[in-house]
Amino acid sequence: VAVLNKADAIGSRWGDAVAAAEQYSGGLGTITLPVVASLAVRTRAGAVSEADMVTLRRLAETADPALTLSPDLFVSASAGPDVAEREELLQRWDLYGVTCALSALRQDPELGPHALLQIMHAASGIDPLHRLLHRRYEQVSALRGGELLDELARLAARAVPADGANARDMLEDYLFGDDALWLGLCAGLAYPEVAHLAAGYRAPAPSDADDAL
Numbered sequence: 001v002a003v004l005n006k007a008d009a010i011g012s013r014w015g016d017a018v019a020a021a022e023q024y025s026g027g028l029g030t031i032t033l034p035v036v037a038s039l040a041v042r043t044r045a046g047a048v049s050e051a052d053m054v055t056l057r058r059l060a061e062t063a064d065p066a067l068t069l070s071p072d073l074f075v076s077a078s079a080g081p082d083v084a085e086r087e088e089l090l091q092r093w094d095l096y097g098v099t100c101a102l103s104a105l106r107q108d109p110e111l112g113p114h115a116l117l118q119i120m121h122a123a124s125g126i127d128p129l130h131r132l133l134h135r136r137y138e139q140v141s142a143l144r145g146g147e148l149l150d151e152l153a154r155l156a157a158r159a160v161p162a163d164g165a166n167a168r169d170m171l172e173d174y175l176f177g178d179d180a181l182w183l184g185l186c187a188g189l190a191y192p193e194v195a196h197l198a199a200g201y202r203a204p205a206p207s208d209a210d211d212a213l
Contacts, residue, residue, distance in 0.1 A: 001132060007034035007125060008096035014123075031132065035125045039097045043121035046092065048101075048113035055085040056098075056116075060105035068099040093120065139190040146187025149180055 004010075004024060007017035017034035024032040048056075059067070067074055074095060075087050089098050100123040101116055111119075121127070152171055159168035174180055188194060 001129070001136065002028055002030050002032040003037075003129060004032055004034045005037050008036045008039075010034070014125075017125075033125065033129045033132065035129055036094075036096055036123070037126075038094050039100075039120060040124035040126035042093055042097060043117055043124060044126075046117075048117050050113070051085070052089060052092065053113050053116075055082065055089055056101050056105055057109065058082070059086075060102045060109065063102070065102075068095060068102065071095050074098065096123075142183075142186040142190035145183035146191065149175065149184055149187070152180075 002024060004017065004021045007014070007021075010017040010020050014034070021032045021034045063079065067079055071090060073079070074090055075083060077083055079086070093101065097120050100120050104116060104119045105111055152175055156168050156171035156175065159165075159171065161168060
């Protein structure tokens with residue numbers, strides 16, 4: 001997985017960053033996703049305060065949209081006496097985050113701080129990356145489960161029955177049990193040679209037996 005960070009600096013809209021990521025995907029041969037990591041970190045760890053909301057609402061109602069064209073313009077003294085408030089906004093949410101927040105408030109002035117935080121978080125592009133990484137982790141776990149089953153099958157095949165020895169019986173009982181069958185099913189969906197059979201499937205593992213069938 002490749003990450004095209006600082007996607008807000010590419011072109012004039014998010015679609016430009018998406019197009020650039022698709023171009024890199026073709027060149028690198030791997031999935032490339034656009035992300036604004038600085039905003040993702042801020043929205044994950046922070047909260048929109050009441051002071052932020054007051055300043056953002058005022059700017060959304062009165063400020064020229066061109067104010068967010070650059071950090072210098074945004075904190076310029078010529079834009080009004082609230083320089084300190086604008087500097088604090090810029091420090092807390094970065095220019096891209098402020099731009100997204102102001103755009104959202106111009107569309108819906110009644111937005112609250114929690115909804116505004118969710119919008120900025122979504123605008124960072126981190127959620128698609130998070131879902132993809134989570135899916136990769138699940139696939140790796142499933143493949144390791146398949147390797148475990150292979151190893152247990154080899155051990156069972158090499159176990160020589162002897163008086164009082166029950167190693168093979170124990171291994172075979174497990175291998176034919178529900179837990180092992182489930183591991184095998186998940187490993188099959190994740191295995192590269194057959195993964196194309198599950199292309200477009202909504203999850204790396206079935207939710208129940210009917211789903212598996």
